[in-house]
Amino acid sequence: MEFMKAKALNEAQEILFKSLDGYVLEAEKIALSKSLGRIIANDHVMEEDLPSFSRSTVDGFAVRSSELFVAGEGIPVVLDNIGEIFMGRTTELTLAPGQAASIPTGGMLPIGADAVVMIEYTEKPDEKTVLVVKPVAPGENVIAKGEDMKSGTVIVHRGERIGVAQIGALAACGFAEISVRKQPRIGILSTGDEVVDIGSKPGGGQVRDINSYALAAMLEAIGCSTIRYGIIPDDYQQVLLALRKAVNETDMVLVSGGSSVGTRDYAVQAIAELGTPGVLLHGIAVKPGKPTIYGLIGQVPVFGLPGHPVSAMTICEQLVKPVIGRLLGRSESFRGRAVPARISRNIASAPGRDDFLRVRLLWKQDGYEAEPILGKSGLISTMLQADGIVHIDTDCGGLYAGDPVIVELI
Amino acid sequence: MEFMKAKALNEAQEILFKSLDGYVLEAEKIALSKSLGRIIANDHVMEEDLPSFSRSTVDGFAVRSSELFVAGEGIPVVLDNIGEIFMGRTTELTLAPGQAASIPTGGMLPIGADAVVMIEYTEKPDEKTVLVVKPVAPGENVIAKGEDMKSGTVIVHRGERIGVAQIGALAACGFAEISVRKQPRIGILSTGDEVVDIGSKPGGGQVRDINSYALAAMLEAIGCSTIRYGIIPDDYQQVLLALRKAVNETDMVLVSGGSSVGTRDYAVQAIAELGTPGVLLHGIAVKPGKPTIYGLIGQVPVFGLPGHPVSAMTICEQLVKPVIGRLLGRSESFRGRAVPARISRNIASAPGRDDFLRVRLLWKQDGYEAEPILGKSGLISTMLQADGIVHIDTDCGGLYAGDPVIVELI
Numbered sequence: 001m002e003f004m005k006a007k008a009l010n011e012a013q014e015i016l017f018k019s020l021d022g023y024v025l026e027a028e029k030i031a032l033s034k035s036l037g038r039i040i041a042n043d044h045v046m047e048e049d050l051p052s053f054s055r056s057t058v059d060g061f062a063v064r065s066s067e068l069f070v071a072g073e074g075i076p077v078v079l080d081n082i083g084e085i086f087m088g089r090t091t092e093l094t095l096a097p098g099q100a101a102s103i104p105t106g107g108m109l110p111i112g113a114d115a116v117v118m119i120e121y122t123e124k125p126d127e128k129t130v131l132v133v134k135p136v137a138p139g140e141n142v143i144a145k146g147e148d149m150k151s152g153t154v155i156v157h158r159g160e161r162i163g164v165a166q167i168g169a170l171a172a173c174g175f176a177e178i179s180v181r182k183q184p185r186i187g188i189l190s191t192g193d194e195v196v197d198i199g200s201k202p203g204g205g206q207v208r209d210i211n212s213y214a215l216a217a218m219l220e221a222i223g224c225s226t227i228r229y230g231i232i233p234d235d236y237q238q239v240l241l242a243l244r245k246a247v248n249e250t251d252m253v254l255v256s257g258g259s260s261v262g263t264r265d266y267a268v269q270a271i272a273e274l275g276t277p278g279v280l281l282h283g284i285a286v287k288p289g290k291p292t293i294y295g296l297i298g299q300v301p302v303f304g305l306p307g308h309p310v311s312a313m314t315i316c317e318q319l320v321k322p323v324i325g326r327l328l329g330r331s332e333s334f335r336g337r338a339v340p341a342r343i344s345r346n347i348a349s350a351p352g353r354d355d356f357l358r359v360r361l362l363w364k365q366d367g368y369e370a371e372p373i374l375g376k377s378g379l380i381s382t383m384l385q386a387d388g389i390v391h392i393d394t395d396c397g398g399l400y401a402g403d404p405v406i407v408e409l410i
Numbered sequence: 411m412e413f414m415k416a417k418a419l420n421e422a423q424e425i426l427f428k429s430l431d432g433y434v435l436e437a438e439k440i441a442l443s444k445s446l447g448r449i450i451a452n453d454h455v456m457e458e459d460l461p462s463f464s465r466s467t468v469d470g471f472a473v474r475s476s477e478l479f480v481a482g483e484g485i486p487v488v489l490d491n492i493g494e495i496f497m498g499r500t501t502e503l504t505l506a507p508g509q510a511a512s513i514p515t516g517g518m519l520p521i522g523a524d525a526v527v528m529i530e531y532t533e534k535p536d537e538k539t540v541l542v543v544k545p546v547a548p549g550e551n552v553i554a555k556g557e558d559m560k561s562g563t564v565i566v567h568r569g570e571r572i573g574v575a576q577i578g579a580l581a582a583c584g585f586a587e588i589s590v591r592k593q594p595r596i597g598i599l600s601t602g603d604e605v606v607d608i609g610s611k612p613g614g615g616q617v618r619d620i621n622s623y624a625l626a627a628m629l630e631a632i633g634c635s636t637i638r639y640g641i642i643p644d645d646y647q648q649v650l651l652a653l654r655k656a657v658n659e660t661d662m663v664l665v666s667g668g669s670s671v672g673t674r675d676y677a678v679q680a681i682a683e684l685g686t687p688g689v690l691l692h693g694i695a696v697k698p699g700k701p702t703i704y705g706l707i708g709q710v711p712v713f714g715l716p717g718h719p720v721s722a723m724t725i726c727e728q729l730v731k732p733v734i735g736r737l738l739g740r741s742e743s744f745r746g747r748a749v750p751a752r753i754s755r756n757i758a759s760a761p762g763r764d765d766f767l768r769v770r771l772l773w774k775q776d777g778y779e780a781e782p783i784l785g786k787s788g789l790i791s792t793m794l795q796a797d798g799i800v801h802i803d804t805d806c807g808g809l810y811a812g813d814p815v816i817v818e819l820i
C-alpha cells in the first residue's frame with residue numbers, strides 16, 4: 001500500500017469533490033406534503049402572479065382613494081354603497097366615481113377601486129350609503145395582483161433544502177408535486193474486535209458501538225436514510241465481504257470505529273481491492289480526526305472514520321456531509337448557523353493543522369461567550385455539553401481569551 | 411356567544427397552559443435508532459462508569475509514569491516488555507516496577523500502569539525490552555474508568571429532545587430502547603369558501619390552501635405527525651362535522667385559514683358545541699395574529715388560526731408549539747437559537763401589543779445586522795426571505811436603528 005502524507009483539510013475537500021466530479025443522485029417526483037427536509041432538484045419557478053387578483057387585507061369598503069383626501073371625524077365623505085363582494089368569487093362590480101362596495105378580508109377588489117377603508121372608519125346610515133371618516137392612501141389595505149411574487153420568479157433554487165417557508169411558497173404557487181433528489185442511502189459498518197452492540201454489557205476491554213448510532217443520527221438529521229451492517233471483527237475477509245455488500249446496496253459507506261491500526265489497514269486494503277479509483281486519502285491534518293480514510297469504489301464514496309466518537313463526528317461534519325451535499329447537487333454543505341462570540345480562554349493550536357473546538361455558549365451582557373469544552377475526543381460527555389464548534393484555521397497559532405470567534409451551531 | 415377582550419400574549423399563554431394543567435401524552439418504548447427528534451419521557455441515568463475500564467488513547471506502551479521522570483533523548487529508561495494487551499479483551503497482565511506492556515489505542519490498561527507512552531517515543535531492541543525516551547505524566551494518554559461519566563449521572567433529562575449527542579450518549583450507556591412521549595397527532599382543517607387545494611388553479615377571488623401545508627411542515631419539523639382533513643366551506647354543519655371527526659382522531663386540532671369573520675364565528679361556535687370547557691380565548695394582542703381562537707374539547711386543544719400565512723405561522727410559533735411542548739412534558743417550547751444583532755432601521759410598535767418582526771440577518775464586521783422584512787402578513791415572499799424573528803415586547807414603543815435585538819432563528 002502506497003504511503004500517503006496527511007492532507008490539509010482544504011486539500012482533502014478538493015480531492016473528495018474532484019473525485020465525484022459533478023455526479024449527483026437521480027431526481028424523483030414526490031408530493032409536496034412529504035418533502036420537508038428534501039433537496040430540490042431543479043429551480044421551481046412561479047408561473048402566475050401571486051396573488052392572482054388584488055385583494056383586501058381587512059373587512060371594510062373598497063373605495064377610490066383619491067375621493068377620500070378630505071375625509072375626517074366630523075367631515076365624513078358620503079359614498080354610494082353599490083353592493084357586496086363575496087369571498088372566493090369573482091366580482092362583477094365596477095366602482096364609478098362616488099361609489100364604494102362592501103368587501104371582506106381576502107375579497108377581490110372591484111375594478112375602479114384602489115384601496116380599502118376599514119369598517120371601523122365607516123358608518124352605514126342606510127343600505128345604499130356609506131360615510132367614511134378617514135382618508136386612505138392608494139393601495140392601503142390591499143395586496144395588489146403580483147405584489148407578493150411576479151410570474152417568472154424563482155421560488156426555490158436547485159440544491160435548496162425544503163423548509164417550512166419553501167413548502168408555503170411552493171403550495172402558494174400550485175406545486176402539489178415537486179422534483180427532489182433521491183434520499184441518499186448511507187451504509188454504516190462498525191468494525192473492531194473491541195466493539196459490542198449497544199444492547200450488550202461490555203466485558204473487560206470492550207466498548208459499545210456508539211459511533212454507528214451517532215453517525216446515523218447525524219445523517220438522518222440531514223435527510224439521509226441509513227442502513228447498519230452490524231459489527232465486523234478485525235478479520236480482513238469479513239471486512240471485505242461486509243464492505244462489498246454495503247457498496248452494492250447504498251450510495252455511500254462509512255466504516256466506523258476500529259481505532260486500532262490493524263482495523264484501519266483492513267479498511268484501506270478492502271477499498272483498494274473492491275474497485276477503482278480506490279483509496280484517495282489516508283490521514284488528514286485535522287484535530288480531532290487525523291486517521292481518516294477516503295476512497296471511491298465506482299461511484300460509491302467510502303469513508304474510514306476515526307474510532308473516537310467526537311473525532312468521527314468532526315469528520316462527518318467536515319468531510320462526509322459536504323460530500324453528501326455534492327451528491328444532492330448542493331454547492332454548500334449542511335452548515336449550522338454561525339454565531340459571533342468571544343472565546344473565554346487561551347487556546348493553543350499547532351499551525352499546519354485545522355482544529356475544531358467544541359464550545360458551550362454562555363449569554364453575557366454584550367453577546368455570547370464561547371467556553372471551550374476541553375476533554376479527550378473519546379469522551380461522550382463533551383458531545384452532550386457542546387452548543388457549537390469553533391474552527392481554528394490551519395494558519396492560526398491559537399486564540400487569546402477575548403478573541404472574537406465564529407461558532408457554528410450544532 | 412360571550413364577548414372576549416383580546417388578551418396579551420403572556421396572559422394567553424397562561425390560559426393555555428392552565429387549561430392543560432399537567433396533562434401529557436402517554437409514553438412508549440422505542441428503539442434508540444428510531445428516536446431522533448423524539449421527546450424523552452423520563453430521566454435516563456447512567457448505570458455504570460463510562461468507560462467501564464481505564465483505556466489507552468494511543469498505540470504504545472502501558473507504563474508506571476513515576477519511573478519515567480528522567481527519560482529523555484539519549485537517556486532512555488529501560489523497561490521489561492512483559493507482553494501484549496489485545497483489543498477487546500480483559501488483560502491478566504500486572505505491571506511490576508520496571509515493567510511495560512504493549513497496548514493498542516482503546517486497549518485496557520493493566521493493573522499497575524497509570525499512563526501510556528506513545529510508540530513514537532519508544533524503541534524495542536528486542537522482544538523483551540523497551541527503551542522510553544520521553545517522560546509521561548500520570549494519566550497521560552489514558553481515559554480513566556468513569557472519567558467520561560460516573561454511574562448515576564443523568565444523561566438525558568425528562569422532556570429533552572433527542573438529538574445526535576443524546577443518541578451517542580444513550581448508546582454509550584447501553585440504552586438500546588428508550589422511553590419517549592408518543593408522537594403528537596395534529597389534525598389540520600382548512601376552512602373558507604375562497605380556499606382551493608394547491609393542485610387547483612384558483613378562480614377569481616380564490617386562493618390556494620397554503621396554510622395547512624406550511625403549518626403541517628412546521629409541526630412535522632418538531633416531530634409531530636399531521637393529518638389534513640381537507641378544505642371545509644363556510645357552512646356551519648360541515649365545519650362542525652369535520653371538527654368532531656378531527657377531535658376524535660387526534661391529540662390537537664388546528665382550524666386553518668378562513669380569514670372572514672363568518673368562518674371564525676363558525677369555528678368558535680363549533681368548539682363551544684362540541685364539548686367543555688369550550689372556547690377559552692378569542693383574540694390576542696399580537697401582531698400579526700390578532701384573530702386567534704383557542705378552546706379545549708375534553709382533552710383536545712383546538713386552535714382557530716388567522717388566515718394570513720405569516721400570521722398563522724407566528725401564532726403557531728408563539729402559542730401552538732408551546733402547547734405541544736406541554737403535551738410532551740417539556741417546560742419549554744421548541745425555540746430556535748437566539749442570536750444577538752442590531753436592528754437596521756427604526757421600527758414603530760404599539761404599546762400594549764406584542765409584535766413579531768421577521769428579519770433577514772446580514773453579517774457585518776462586528777456582528778449581525780437584522781434587517782426587518784416589511785410587508786403585509788399575507789405575503790409568502792416575506793417567509794422565504796426571513797432568517798429569524800425579533801420579539802418587540804408589549805411594553806416597548808418601538809426600536810431605533812442600531813438598537814441591540816435578539817433574533818430567534820427560524
